[in-house]
Amino acid sequence: MGVEGGDQELQQLNAQESDARHEKILVSVRLRPLNDKEIQSNDFSDWESINHTTILFKNCLGERSMYPNAYTFDRVFGYDESTRKVYEESAKEIALSVLNGINSSVFAYGQTSSGKTFTMSGITQYAVADIYDYIEQFSAIEIYNELVRDLLSVDTTPLRLLDDPERGTVVEKLTEETLRDKSHLLELIAVCEAQRQTGETTLNETSSRSHQILRLNFVDLAGSERTSQTLASGARLKEGSHINRRRNGHIPYRDSKLTRILQNSLGGNARTAIICTMSPAHSHLEQSRNTLLFASCAKEVSTNAQVNVVMSDKALVKQLRKELAKLESELKNMSMVSSTGDVSAVLREKELQIEKMDNEIKELSRQRDLAQSKVEELLESTRKEQASQPKGTDVYSQPRSESREKIVWLDESSETSDTSDYQRLDADLATSESFHYIDGHVGFNLATQSSDLLANIDENLLPNESLLQPLEDTTLDFTPADPSPGIRIDEDIEDNCKEVRCIEVEEGSINRKPELSDSVMFSPEEKEIQNEKEFQRDLHDKEYIISADERESEKFDKKYSISAEEKNDKESHYSDTESIVFELKEEKPKQQTDAEHDALVQKIKELQRTIDMLVNHNHTLGNLSPYSTDSEKSSSRGSSFSRSRSCKAILTSSPTFENVVIHSRDFSFGGFDKEQVSSDRPKGLPRVSDHGQPSRLGHPIPSIRNAIMNEMERDQYKNSDASDNSSLYSSDDGRTSIKERTEAKESECNESERDVSSYMMRVRDCMSEGAMSTVQSPLNWFEEFESQRLKIIELWHACHIPLVHRTYFFLLFKGDPSDKIYIEVELRRLSFIKNRFDQGQKIVMDGQVFTPSSSIRALNQEREMLMRQMYKKIPAQERESLFEKWGIAINSKQRRQQLARCLWTDTKDMQHIRESANLVAKLVGFVDEGQVPKEMFVGPSVGPKSMNRRSYSWKSGMSIVS
Numbered sequence: 001m002g003v004e005g006g007d008q009e010l011q012q013l014n015a016q017e018s019d020a021r022h023e024k025i026l027v028s029v030r031l032r033p034l035n036d037k038e039i040q041s042n043d044f045s046d047w048e049s050i051n052h053t054t055i056l057f058k059n060c061l062g063e064r065s066m067y068p069n070a071y072t073f074d075r076v077f078g079y080d081e082s083t084r085k086v087y088e089e090s091a092k093e094i095a096l097s098v099l100n101g102i103n104s105s106v107f108a109y110g111q112t113s114s115g116k117t118f119t120m121s122g123i124t125q126y127a128v129a130d131i132y133d134y135i136e137q138f139s140a141i142e143i144y145n146e147l148v149r150d151l152l153s154v155d156t157t158p159l160r161l162l163d164d165p166e167r168g169t170v171v172e173k174l175t176e177e178t179l180r181d182k183s184h185l186l187e188l189i190a191v192c193e194a195q196r197q198t199g200e201t202t203l204n205e206t207s208s209r210s211h212q213i214l215r216l217n218f219v220d221l222a223g224s225e226r227t228s229q230t231l232a233s234g235a236r237l238k239e240g241s242h243i244n245r246r247r248n249g250h251i252p253y254r255d256s257k258l259t260r261i262l263q264n265s266l267g268g269n270a271r272t273a274i275i276c277t278m279s280p281a282h283s284h285l286e287q288s289r290n291t292l293l294f295a296s297c298a299k300e301v302s303t304n305a306q307v308n309v310v311m312s313d314k315a316l317v318k319q320l321r322k323e324l325a326k327l328e329s330e331l332k333n334m335s336m337v338s339s340t341g342d343v344s345a346v347l348r349e350k351e352l353q354i355e356k357m358d359n360e361i362k363e364l365s366r367q368r369d370l371a372q373s374k375v376e377e378l379l380e381s382t383r384k385e386q387a388s389q390p391k392g393t394d395v396y397s398q399p400r401s402e403s404r405e406k407i408v409w410l411d412e413s414s415e416t417s418d419t420s421d422y423q424r425l426d427a428d429l430a431t432s433e434s435f436h437y438i439d440g441h442v443g444f445n446l447a448t449q450s451s452d453l454l455a456n457i458d459e460n461l462l463p464n465e466s467l468l469q470p471l472e473d474t475t476l477d478f479t480p481a482d483p484s485p486g487i488r489i490d491e492d493i494e495d496n497c498k499e500v501r502c503i504e505v506e507e508g509s510i511n512r513k514p515e516l517s518d519s520v521m522f523s524p525e526e527k528e529i530q531n532e533k534e535f536q537r538d539l540h541d542k543e544y545i546i547s548a549d550e551r552e553s554e555k556f557d558k559k560y561s562i563s564a565e566e567k568n569d570k571e572s573h574y575s576d577t578e579s580i581v582f583e584l585k586e587e588k589p590k591q592q593t594d595a596e597h598d599a600l601v602q603k604i605k606e607l608q609r610t611i612d613m614l615v616n617h618n619h620t621l622g623n624l625s626p627y628s629t630d631s632e633k634s635s636s637r638g639s640s641f642s643r644s645r646s647c648k649a650i651l652t653s654s655p656t657f658e659n660v661v662i663h664s665r666d667f668s669f670g671g672f673d674k675e676q677v678s679s680d681r682p683k684g685l686p687r688v689s690d691h692g693q694p695s696r697l698g699h700p701i702p703s704i705r706n707a708i709m710n711e712m713e714r715d716q717y718k719n720s721d722a723s724d725n726s727s728l729y730s731s732d733d734g735r736t737s738i739k740e741r742t743e744a745k746e747s748e749c750n751e752s753e754r755d756v757s758s759y760m761m762r763v764r765d766c767m768s769e770g771a772m773s774t775v776q777s778p779l780n781w782f783e784e785f786e787s788q789r790l791k792i793i794e795l796w797h798a799c800h801i802p803l804v805h806r807t808y809f810f811l812l813f814k815g816d817p818s819d820k821i822y823i824e825v826e827l828r829r830l831s832f833i834k835n836r837f838d839q840g841q842k843i844v845m846d847g848q849v850f851t852p853s854s855s856i857r858a859l860n861q862e863r864e865m866l867m868r869q870m871y872k873k874i875p876a877q878e879r880e881s882l883f884e885k886w887g888i889a890i891n892s893k894q895r896r897q898q899l900a901r902c903l904w905t906d907t908k909d910m911q912h913i914r915e916s917a918n919l920v921a922k923l924v925g926f927v928d929e930g931q932v933p934k935e936m937f938v939g940p941s942v943g944p945k946s947m948n949r950r951s952y953s954w955k956s957g958m959s960i961v962s
């Protein structure tokens with residue numbers, strides 16, 4: 001019969017822990033008697049065992065010792081107590097634990113000649129005898145095929161069963177010889193004990209007894225004294241040092257063969273008894289104290305001996321298999337739960353995305369259809385217009401020179417950089433690391449966004465009412481109180497200036513020759529070449545007539561140290577815009593219509609592209625980040641581009657956006673030419689134009705437009721009987737108030753913009769997940785944004801940044817989380833410039849040199865230009881009230897300059913800036929459209945050169961008027 005009771009074995013194993021014995025080491029002290037030598041030398045005894053547990057230092061009277069005089073242990077044996085007693089009371093129980101499957105150790109510790117060997121030899125003898133006696137009480141037999149075999153004997157001869165009259169049937173004498181083999185003994189004992197506990201009476205002969213080796217260690221340590229005291233040397237010293245090797249913390253069992261052998265016992269899984277032997281002689285006092293100290297320490301040690309259970313191979317395998325199955329099951333469950341959760345979450349997310357995209361596709365399709373119908377309408381109206389308009393009656397077909405003369409006053413504040421400077425500092429550009437740093441990757445994104453927005457809006461600009469309708473017959477009353485000599489401004493000039501307003505609107509889409517349009521037929525590079533050709537042609541072909549205003553500005557130029565060369569450069573650049581304006585006047589209806597048509601066609605294409613992109617959007621979601629590598633950007637340009645386009649499509653679909661006037665298609669503050677950006681960068685995230693919609697975060701960001709509308713509303717009611725204001729506050733036909741009209745528009749716009757906004761947010765969140773991950777909580781970010789914007793304003797001021805850039809930046813970034821990176825870029829860029837300026841260094845950008853003084857000069861010119869534009873835009877009847885409202889006299893050039901400075905540079909107060917923006921919005925006279933008057937910030941109202949493709953970038957924005 002074999003052992004198949006694996007489960008029972010496992011039960012034993014499981015019960016093992018409960019059988020663990022948590023106990024202290026049994027510590028005893030044994031005093032040996034004085035030996036003859038000690039007696040002869042009158043080496044009297046210091047110690048006395050006063051009871052079974054206490055040993056006392058006898059000679060403590062009159063002696064003040066730092067050592068304790070009495071020590072208490074589990075057992076203290078006097079010199080007259082026998083080794084048998086020591087064994088019985090301090091070692092037997094421990095030693096015989098091995099019979100219960102528990103490792104045990106009995107140590108003797110003490111100085112040389114203290115009686116360790118004397119004690120341990122006796123203890124070992126008694127212990128072994130007891131074990132033998134114990135074993136004899138058990139038998140281990142196997143009954144197999146009716147054969148009985150003594151498993152405790154090497155003799156495999158079957159045993160016979162005897163009938164004993166007193167004990168009944170017994171097995172024939174079990175051999176005792178086998179028990180003499182000590183190592184075999186312990187193993188057999190363990191097996192027997194295991195079987196006894198499980199009730200088994202037989203053992204499987206194949207049972208692997210080697211699984212369990214119980215240990216009973218009798219350890220007679222070397223002398224505990226210090227080597228210096230033992231005078232030991234050579235091999236003896238080596239022996240002692242090995243035996244007594246110790247370290248703190250980790251127990252280096254392998255450092256000593258002794259500790260290696262005793263590892264199991266010393267590790268805690270053994271019951272342990274330590275018998276500390278000591279000599280009573282006074283000459284050994286120190287060592288005796290040390291021994292007692294060691295004994296005290298040993299008493300603090302706890303052991304955790306456990307019952308060792310023998311397991312058969314089968315049981316072991318079975319247990320391991322069970323454990324394995326259990327672990328596998330747990331692992332499987334965990335992975336199933338985990339994967340199920342993940343998959344369902346991902347599925348939900350994907351479903352949501354699909355749903356959103358479906359909605360977006362529907363919306364975009366709707367917008368595409370709308371745009372398509374507008375194209376048709378536009379074509380139809382163009383045909384009608386052409387058919388109804390007699391040849392030669394075009395109001396724009398004025399003599400070219402005349403038109404030029406009338407508009408030339410606008411084109412005076414610009415200049416090119418000094419050529420020599422350009423050449424001299426060209427090398428600086430090439431070696432300017434800081435420059436590259438500033439305009440590095442992050443800055444690239446900034447440029448991307450701004451120019452993208454401009455491109456989006458501009459390229460898709462829908463017919464503008466102001467362009468299609470006859471020009472307002474506004475009488476301008478430009479009569480300075482202290483007119484400078486030679487100033488001559490007549491009604492024609494003013495009228496034409498009004499016309500310029502229209503021209504300003506559409507430089508991007510109509511203020512171009514047909515071949516220069518942003519048609520899809522031209523690559524960005526081709527367009528740039530065309531632009532350059534046009535620019536050069538204009539430079540050489542045009543004549544320039546300095547207007548009265550321009551002559552007036554000469555004083556100002558002198559004041560700000562504008563050289564004649566600069567002036568010439570400036571004028572030469574004006575020609576660029578001038579010619580365009582002129583040609584526009586001649587060809588406007590057709591060209592405008594063509595451009596609008598192109599824009600609409602383009603828009604439809606882009607819408608379709610966006611829809612296509614959205615359909616495949618899942619493939620690219622999450623793959624883009626503003627921090628993507630160039631290659632990533634390159635590879636993902638399509639989706640990024642589409643994202644931009646889709647936003648643009650929505651933007652342009654808004655009725656209000658149709659009327660939004662965005663000047664200076666070419667103007668950007670990002671530091672990159674639009675064409676360059678278009679061709680080199682992934683499209684950035686376009687911004688929703690400023691229409692005062694609530695931000696995504698729900699912050700009540702007051703927009704310029706809202707502020708304007710509020711003020712308009714107040715003014716309208718206040719001046720409801722003021723017919724003079726009707727042109728401002730009423731629609732052209734006078735039937736619908738501007739308020740109603742704008743409210744209606746706003747309602748539509750808001751709805752559309754909400755879509756735009758939410759769409760952009762969603763797309764941006766998807767596309768820029770990585771970048772957005774660092775965005776703080778909305779509240780924190782908005783606070784940070786406010787403070788950073790204040791810093792930026794300070795830096796603008798310190799660096800004399802062009803007003804146009806300030807304004808545009810201010811209007812574009814209003815605290816949306818996605819603004820973070822742009823704000824940071826702006827801060828870094830400005831910090832760099834300020835740093836350079838503070839160090840008296842120049843900045844070279846695009847081959848142009850900027851110094852603090854040139855920047856100031858440029859800024860002053862820009863202010864001048866702004867002032868002029870503002871002044872001209874205001875209907876005469878409005879000037880007085882508006883300027884009076886602000887306490888500013890309008891007829892003084894100096895005052896106007898003050899106004900410009902006040903509005904844009906001489907304050908760091910955000911509220912003031914906002915109010916100023918509102919004021920300017922009115923001054924420029926577009927409030928009657930209910931639109932954000934962006935033309936006050938960019939475009940020819942700031943400087944005609946801003947319309948020049950060569951100079952629209954942020955970098956060269958500094959050179960607009962420098």
Ligand SMILES: Nc1ncnc2c1ncn2[C@@H]1O[C@H](COP(=O)(O)OP(=O)(O)OP(=O)(O)O)[C@@H](O)[C@H]1O
Pocket residue numbers: 031032033035079110111112113114115116117118119221222223277
């Ligand atoms: N309890 C005792 N009763 C009588 N004699 C003893 C007793 N203990 C030790 N002795 C005697 O003291 C002498 C030294 O004892 P023992 O050899 O056991 O010391 P030890 O500690 O083992 O020394 P070492 O560390 O050098 O081996 C021996 O002659 C021994 O017989």
